Amino acid sequence: MIKVSGVSKRFPNGTVALDAVTTDIGRGDFVALLGPSGCGKSTLLRLIAGLERPSEGQITWADGAPKPGEIGFVFQDSTLMPWASAAENVFLPLKLRRKSRAATAGDVQAALAQVGLTDFANSKPAALSGGMKMRVSIARALVSRPKLLLMDEPFAALDEFTRHRLQEDLRDLWRRSGNTIIFVTHSIYEAAYLATRVQVMSARPGRISATIACDIADTADRRTAPDYIALVKQLSDMLRLEFST
Amino acid sequence: MNKTAERVMPIVFGIAGIALWQASVWKFQVPAYVLPSPIAIVQAYISDYGTLNAALLSTLTVTIAALLASAALGVALALAMAASDLARAAIQPWAVILQVTPVVAIAPLIIIWVNQPFLALVVCATIVAFFPVLSNTAAGLAATPRDLLDLFRLNGATRLQTLMLLRLPAALPFFLAGLRISGTLALVGAVVAEFVAGSGGFASGLAYRILEAGYRLQIPRMFAALVLLGLAGIVIYAALGLFSHLMLRRRDAA
Ligand SMILES: Nc1ncnc2c1ncn2[C@@H]1O[C@H](COP(=O)(O)OP(=O)(O)O)[C@@H](O)[C@H]1O
Ligand SMILES: [Mg+2]
Numbered sequence: 001m002i003k004v005s006g007v008s009k010r011f012p013n014g015t016v017a018l019d020a021v022t023t024d025i026g027r028g029d030f031v032a033l034l035g036p037s038g039c040g041k042s043t044l045l046r047l048i049a050g051l052e053r054p055s056e057g058q059i060t061w062a063d064g065a066p067k068p069g070e071i072g073f074v075f076q077d078s079t080l081m082p083w084a085s086a087a088e089n090v091f092l093p094l095k096l097r098r099k100s101r102a103a104t105a106g107d108v109q110a111a112l113a114q115v116g117l118t119d120f121a122n123s124k125p126a127a128l129s130g131g132m133k134m135r136v137s138i139a140r141a142l143v144s145r146p147k148l149l150l151m152d153e154p155f156a157a158l159d160e161f162t163r164h165r166l167q168e169d170l171r172d173l174w175r176r177s178g179n180t181i182i183f184v185t186h187s188i189y190e191a192a193y194l195a196t197r198v199q200v201m202s203a204r205p206g207r208i209s210a211t212i213a214c215d216i217a218d219t220a221d222r223r224t225a226p227d228y229i230a231l232v233k234q235l236s237d238m239l240r241l242e243f244s245t
Numbered sequence: 246m247n248k249t250a251e252r253v254m255p256i257v258f259g260i261a262g263i264a265l266w267q268a269s270v271w272k273f274q275v276p277a278y279v280l281p282s283p284i285a286i287v288q289a290y291i292s293d294y295g296t297l298n299a300a301l302l303s304t305l306t307v308t309i310a311a312l313l314a315s316a317a318l319g320v321a322l323a324l325a326m327a328a329s330d331l332a333r334a335a336i337q338p339w340a341v342i343l344q345v346t347p348v349v350a351i352a353p354l355i356i357i358w359v360n361q362p363f364l365a366l367v368v369c370a371t372i373v374a375f376f377p378v379l380s381n382t383a384a385g386l387a388a389t390p391r392d393l394l395d396l397f398r399l400n401g402a403t404r405l406q407t408l409m410l411l412r413l414p415a416a417l418p419f420f421l422a423g424l425r426i427s428g429t430l431a432l433v434g435a436v437v438a439e440f441v442a443g444s445g446g447f448a449s450g451l452a453y454r455i456l457e458a459g460y461r462l463q464i465p466r467m468f469a470a471l472v473l474l475g476l477a478g479i480v481i482y483a484a485l486g487l488f489s490h491l492m493l494r495r496r497d498a499a
Contacts, residue, residue, distance in 0.1 A: 046395075049395075049399060050399075051395050051398065051399070067401075068399065068400050068401025069399075069400050069401070071399055073395065073396060073399055075392040075395075075396075077392065079390055079392040079393050079396065081393070081411070081414070081415075082497075083414055083496045083497045092396075092400075092410075093396075093400045095410070096397065096400040096401065096402045096406055096410075097400060097401060124497065140396075144400070
């Protein structure tokens with residue numbers, strides 16, 4: 001669906017954040033970008049979103065460049081507008097494209113239902129917990145039925161219980177919807193738990209140093225499944241090697 | 246300490262101070278032309294309230310006109326600065342120069358150039374008052390969260406949408422905080438301008454009454470005018486506080 005070929009990014013201050021990154025994202029993939037902080041994960045995500053231009057190389061879309069609303073973006077902070085209710089925040093992407101509130105009320109409701117927040121449509125962000133705010137943020141990204149969902153360490157700031165719940169729910173959502181997701185994280189466990197493919201990134205300059213397919217059978221106790229544990233071990237060894245050199 | 250006590254304290258403190266003042270004036274027989282007693286001040290006000298109230302109204306009119314002008318000018322310049330780096334570079338130094346120049350120094354010129362007296366006073370007071378609105382609003386517009394700006398871009402938002410739905414609501418608390426400071430400054434500016442204008446013929450505000458009472462050694466009357474000025478300042482500050490509260494509640498009712 002998306003081809004990233006030889007993409008480099010050099011910022012005006014001289015920082016080379018990415019160096020000749022090449023990868024392919026297929027429809028329905030759940031790709032985890034795993035790497036230490038500062039290795040260029042966010043930069044790669046912003047390039048794919050079209051928020052930055054590559055200094056070299058190309059990013060091509062199989063069926064043409066995305067139109068407004070075709071990319072959903074979830075940031076590390078939930079970045080809701082504090083003065084607007086949950087439903088109003090979720091409605092925003094549609095409002096910006098001049099969709100009528102009445103005609104899209106069902107879409108807003110469906111997005112809130114997908115993240116389990118039907119009962120909190122009228123709550124202000126200040127009245128919601130960190131996990132719930134992140135759920136609103138995910139609903140806001142889903143409401144325009146994007147072709148691609150980009151998530152930049154969305155659960156990094158949450159406590160562990162909340163993080164586990166959200167990981168489980170996100171995986172369910174992906175299995176039901178068949179969305180294409182690129183998920184940035186610096187957690188090995190999170191990458192192994194969520195993704196169908198983990199791309200390990202290394203720093204200075206940022207590049208993809210390994211690609212690992214994950215085929216863990218979808219069992220109820222995925223976090224203790226032998227395949228999962230083996231994958232975590234493989235990724236840890238790989239990162240340890242990465243940092244001993 | 247509880248909330249009620251916190252509310253009552255300033256009043257208790259004020260009454261105690263006034264009582265002490267009154268007692269000292271009686272005890273030490275302080276002549277009224279040095280320090281009039283609170284009762285003498287109230288008497289001075291009662292015997293001349295028509296003139297004094299008219300003066301208060303005149304000063305307040307200048308203040309409110311200057312505050313409205315400051316809000317309009319401050320927001321307009323802040324928007325221009327947020328819209329273009331060139332505009333920012335062009336405006337910023339001049340705003341600072343206007344801010345640091347004492348209005349007492351430029352007021353005589355303005356009073357000569359602007360030959361409509363009311364307008365001259367408003368211009369002076371606006372020069373004193375507009376800066377907090379400008380700098381706060383500019384800071385608020387510049388502090389719009391980057392992630393939200395990106396989100397707007399990803400959804401193809403126009404500049405106008407970004408301004409109306411994101412930048413202005415996000416900057417509103419900053420603007421209101423600036424407006425509150427500008428409110429008290431507008432009063433200060435109006436009074437300073439009246440002092441400079443002096444008996445230039447059109448003066449009818451509180452500052453003019455203070456000058457006039459000073460020349461005639463009507464010290465209690467001078468104090469009465471001062472008290473009115475202080476009260477006006479408190480009322481303006483409180484009213485703008487209430488206005489902020491209502492505006493933010495309206496924004497958050499979306
Ligand atoms: N706008 C920018 N200007 C200059 N340097 C930047 C900018 N954005 C990111 N960088 C630098 O690029 C590198 C990669 O950043 P980033 O993509 O945010 O890493 P990550 O998300 O993996 O932590 C870092 O060294 C960072 O300081
Ligand atoms: Mg990052």
